[in-house]
Amino acid sequence: MNALALAIAYLRRRPLNTALNLLLLAIGVGTIALLLLFTDQLQKRLQRDADGIDMVVGAKGSPMQLILSSIFHVDIPTGNVSLGNAQTLAANAMVREIIPLALGDSFRGYRIVGSEQNYPAHYRAELADGAWWQEPLEATIGATVSSEGGLVIGDIFAGAHGMASGGAQHAETPYRVVGVMAPTGTVLDRLILTSIESVWEVHAIHDEEADAHDDTEHIVESQSGSGGVLAHGDPDQEVTALLVKFRNPIAAAQLPRQINMQTPMQAALPGYEIARLMQLVGAGIDGFRAFAVVLVISAGLGIFAALYNALAQRRYDIAVMRALGATRGTILRQILLEGVLLAVVGAVLGLLLGHGTAALAGSWLRQEHQIHLVGLTWVHEEIWLIVMAVALGAVAALLPALQAYRIDISKVLARG
Amino acid sequence: MLEVAGIRHSYQSQLVLDLPHWRADEGDQWLLHGPSGCGKSTLLHILGGLLTPSEGIVTLAGTELGTLRGAAGDRYRGRHIGIVFQQLHLIDAITVRQNLTLAQRFAGLPVDEARATEILTVLGLADKANAFPFALSHGQAQRVALARALINRPAVVLADEPTSNLDDENAARALALLRDQARAHGSALVIASHDGRIKDAFEKRLELPARREAAA
Incomplete structure (x- = not known):
């Protein structure tokens, strides 16, 4: 006792x-x-999702919305910006790297993100199986999309317009899964990655349907060679957002203001917006x-x-x-x-x-x-x-x- | 062996006990006898080291209780003095066996389960070892209280009114058990009682005179 x-x-x-x-x-x-x-x-x-991204540039609107939609993929995008403006920005000496994103479609709630190889590279994503996307309408999917969404290599699926499942389907331009990424613990796990050209192509045909009889040539060449769309893309095309890495810290003080004042685009700083978000949640x-x-x-x-x-x-x-x-x-x-x-x-x-x-x-x-x-x-x-x-x-x-x-x-x- | 000298105890400036000298030898069985309020409970508490007298000295087996301060006094009491309270005061939250081993632990002795089993068996309580006190009859509870007082083989066992509220037959049985077990353990026994029925059973009696308005 x-x-x-x-x-x-x-x-x-x-x-x-x-x-x-x-x-x-x-x-x-x-x-x-x-x-x-x-x-x-x-x-x-x-912090993990936003790590290394110094600035996000997109269409004018709420900076929080821009961050949420393009880094965390939770909100709807603010709109699109012209590739021409993006290319101008890419040429700026203070910019080290730009990851362009083309958003708009989803599959079973998983967002289809048109981007370039530097996007998964940014999150140090590796392939668990298969290959990275090369040709138009090839897709490499995140680990969760495969494990919970049920997609496997070789599957053919049509994206739905909008961010929620149940939008109008782009049935004429189905994607084909060519690779599955290993889990990264980041937002990437829940994304379906493809080339920006693929997103353009899907929407070109979609627009064509909407316009009924439009004979304009919409076949988009693969431009993901050296430099990608920012080097060779048609300046009249559009992208949704640009994830920007600065060459030096001074850029943080100058570039956002410059973009907001002098271009039709909006620049938002993830660090600042995340702090603001945590403050809101914190209350x-x-x-x-x-x-x-x-x-x-x-x-x-x-x-x-x-x-x-x-x-x-x-x-x-x-x-x-x-x-x-x-x-x-x-x-x-x-x-x-x-x-x-x-x-x-x-x-x-x-x-x-x-x-x-x-x-x-x-x-x-x-x-x-x-x-x-x-x-x-x-x-x-x-x-x-x-x-x-x-x-x-x-x-x-x-x-x-x-x-x-x-x-x-x-x-x-x-x-x- | 157990000796008091010049004991006077006052409660709220009222003298409740005055005992110039008294002594019990090893194995003695004493009855402290007197009416309610004569100070016999007070004396029992003083003998048990539960109460420090206003004046006087208590010596148990050569140790003067008054010289032991705080924890040392508590330990000494736990080892050498066994007390059977009138209301028994078994600890209801724990089993019969735990009541016994707790007495070993509080006395600063190693817990000896075999000893607990032994004494429970001697007292016919072996099958009640894991029972809780509230599930016992009064007679059983009384035997547990006795077992708890004896488990550390004390030099002296003090019992406060062990026969009150018992009919003649049970009173005789309780008393016999108390005396037999004290003898078997080699402990002296000091009983405080106002019960006239048991008076003649003791050769050694200390009669305490009645006091008016006395506490206890």
């Missing part, structure tokens, strides 16, 4: 109260853990966190009340323990241990609850949205939740423990 076993025995003597306090604490700690996991993973994900998270902290404090008060009330019934037990040889210190530690044990078990249950919810929510969010949340990961702040719980339990138990410490055994036993 050691101290821990004795503490457990006493907690089990009041099961309802113990369960209630554990529940309260678990929900509070679980909520905080869930928020920690969510913000941490969201931030990491955003909501702070609200949840305050709620969770209130729960945790209530749990602390609950533990205090439980131990304090139990003390009235336990005076004799404590006096008897002292008579059996227990020191004042032993009794003090015993009551403190009970408070801390309750708090730690509550916190551990809370962490399990938080991670479980994260895993559950993650599997749901993955289907519904492009948010990837996993439960089987650890945020280092969580260790502080345990430390906090120990402190909470100790503080809650302190007054009852001191009262137990001061008990006059002879007086208590004389009364009994």
